[in-house]
Structure formats: C-alpha cells, structure tokens
Amino acid sequence: EPEVTQTPSHQVTQMGQEVILRCVPISNHLYFYWYRQILGQKVEFLVSFYNNEISEKSEIFDDQFSVERPDGSNFTLKIRSTKLEDSAMYFCASSIQGLLTTGELFFGEGSRLTVL
Amino acid sequence: AQTVTQSQPEMSVQEAETVTLSCTYDTSESDYYLFWYKQPPSRQMILVIRQEAYKQQNATENRFSVNFQKAAKSFSLKISDSQLGDAAMYFCAYRSAGRNDMRFGAGTRLTVKP
Numbered sequence: 599e600p601e602v603t604q605t606p607s608h609q610v611t612q613m614g615q616e617v618i619l620r621c622v623p624i625s626n627h628l629y630f631y632w633y634r635q636i637l638g639q640k641v642e643f644l645v646s647f648y649n650n651e652i653s654e655k656s657e658i659f660d661d662q663f664s665v666e667r668p669d670g671s672n673f674t675l676k677i678r679s680t681k682l683e684d685s686a687m688y689f690c691a692s693s694i695q696g697l698l699t700t701g702e703l704f705f706g707e708g709s710r711l712t713v714l
Numbered sequence: 715a716q717t718v719t720q721s722q723p724e725m726s727v728q729e730a731e732t733v734t735l736s737c738t739y740d741t742s743e744s745d746y747y748l749f750w751y752k753q754p755p756s757r758q759m760i761l762v763i764r765q766e767a768y769k770q771q772n773a774t775e776n777r778f779s780v781n782f783q784k785a786a787k788s789f790s791l792k793i794s795d796s797q798l799g800d801a802a803m804y805f806c807a808y809r810s811a812g813r814n815d816m817r818f819g820a821g822t823r824l825t826v827k828p
Contacts, residue, residue, distance in 0.1 A: 601758075629814060639820070641759075641805060646814035654814050689759070703816065705751075705759040 621690030720819035737806030
C-alpha cells in the first residue's frame, strides 16, 4: 500500500542552525502539506502546496520557513534558523484531491525535531 | 477562526465494549468536512471516518460510527466491539470546504483493557 515517507525520523540541532525535513508523498497525489505537533499540544497546520506553489499557510509559517518540491518527488520543509520553540514533531501529508472535496489526507510517520 | 475541542484527554474501554469519544467545533460556515483520525503508537495518523456537513446521514465504517449533530456542532465517534488494536490517540478534525488547512482537536488517548 502506498504511503508517505519522511526523513529523518529524528533530528537534533543547535539553535540557529538550518534544518531540512524531507517527505516523499504518495506518487499520484497533487496536494502536499506540513503540520506540526509540539509535545502535548494540538496538531497545527503549517502550509499547503499545490501546483508548485504555496496555496495556504498559517500564521506559524513565517519567513523562517520555506517549502519546495525540488525534483517532482520530494517535498521539503526548511527552517532557516531554528529556535527552541521549533522543537516538535513535523508531519508531512498528501492528498489526491483538495478543494471542494473531502480530500482525505495521508500522513507520514513524522520527523521529530529537537532544538537545543 | 474555527476551533475543535475534544474534552476528554483520556478514555478507557473494556475489550468488546462500546466507547464514545466527544468532539465539538465552532464555525460560522455551513459547508465543511469533519474527520476522525487515529494515531497509533507508531505515530502515523490514519483516517478512521469522515462526514460531509451537507449530509444528514451519520457516517459508518464497520465498527466505527459518528453522531453528527450539525446544529449543536457536535461530532462524536462511537467505537463498537472495541479491540486491543483500537488503542491509540484519536483526533477530531475540521476542514472548511474550499480550504486545504485542517484544524485538529487536542486528541483523546484511548486505552483498551483486555
């Protein structure tokens, strides 16, 4: 069964360092998303991506964050200069459908980011 | 802004019994979708069941069913004949029609006792 895969499963970094989290969405999916979950808190929407551009983003997704789909298969989330509060589990998701449909999301297992 | 509230941080159920997880949401929109996602200890969230707001009939998927009360903005999940494999964190989620961002509740951790 096709699935969304994420790497790394866990990354530890120093505050101020750049981090790239990688995701391989399901191959025929068209919409891609990043969510995050700070320990003990809600899963929060960060950004959605369609047709090689951001379609929606939350207030969390500031200038420190960027996404790209560099090669038609990977979907990456970059955090330019990590802060302690960026420590969280980051989930990638994809869907074959988006607007005006139920748009079921398929999630990856997550990448845990620890900022020291 | 839409908010999703799950008032039960933890629930437990005896194997083979029935349990109901609560979810309420706040919205001024009329067209939206509601979801229950399950997150087992392996961390990957998987869709359990979904409901379109325009449908009056409650969604059912095998042992999982919902009680969707649109006027009350309530969307509870009933798990019948609970199994050990049902033990997980359950998230209620809301998505506006025409938008791609999904809003999640804080989750309910379900324990199934043998």
